[in-house]
Amino acid sequence: MSDTSDDNVRKVRSLRDALRQVRTAETERSDVVVELRDAERARLELLAEELRSVFSEVPAEDDQFIFTVAAGTPPRLWIDMTAFVVMGRDRRTYRFLKDTRLGRTVILESAKLAAIADTVTQYVAERIIERERALEGDWLLKRVLKDENGRRPPDRPRKPLELLAGPPSDRRNLGWVVAAFLAGLMIGVFLLFGYAWIAVG
Secondary structure, three states: OHHHHHHHHHHOOOHHHHHHHHHHHHHHHHHHHHHHHHHHHHHHHHHHHHOHHHHHHOOOOOOOEEEEEEOOOOOEEEEEOOEEEEEOOOOOOEEEEEEEOOEEEEEEEEOOHHHHHHHHHHHHHHHHHHHHHHHHHHHHHHHHHHHHHHHOOOOOOOOHHHHHHOOHHHHHHHHHHHHHHHHHHHHHHHHHHHHHHHHHO
């Protein structure tokens, strides 16, 4: 009888103890997650420190780059609006990614900090050159349009006689055309009268 009562005592559970155990487990798991996130952020900040001199050399008027480590899950080192570096699942491999119209592209994946830093530097240089070419193309197009507008006389309504007059060479050509038309018309009239004369006679 006493054994049965002992079993009943052992089976009694404390909700307070259960809550404490669950909270402790959740805290430990969240601590692990926070530690991993902090470790990822620390590695990304090491990469940002490695690239600090590159970031400082970017022209101040070039606003296409972000160069910031953003907190989140996972943390990211943003290079521009579409390119960023994150840590791989092993928390040791850097992944340089870019979002494109065709989806996300892996530019480079490496555990070597120097390799990622070199690739990011090359990417930044290519983007700066692309921007310079685009600006130069816009400037050249505006210059061509400006030159064409400068050569074109100001628009003003032309009188009907001016349209017929035109330059002297155009007037001579127009005179020959009118003379040829009148001559052809007269020849046609004479031939028509001649045919009628013969047919009636």
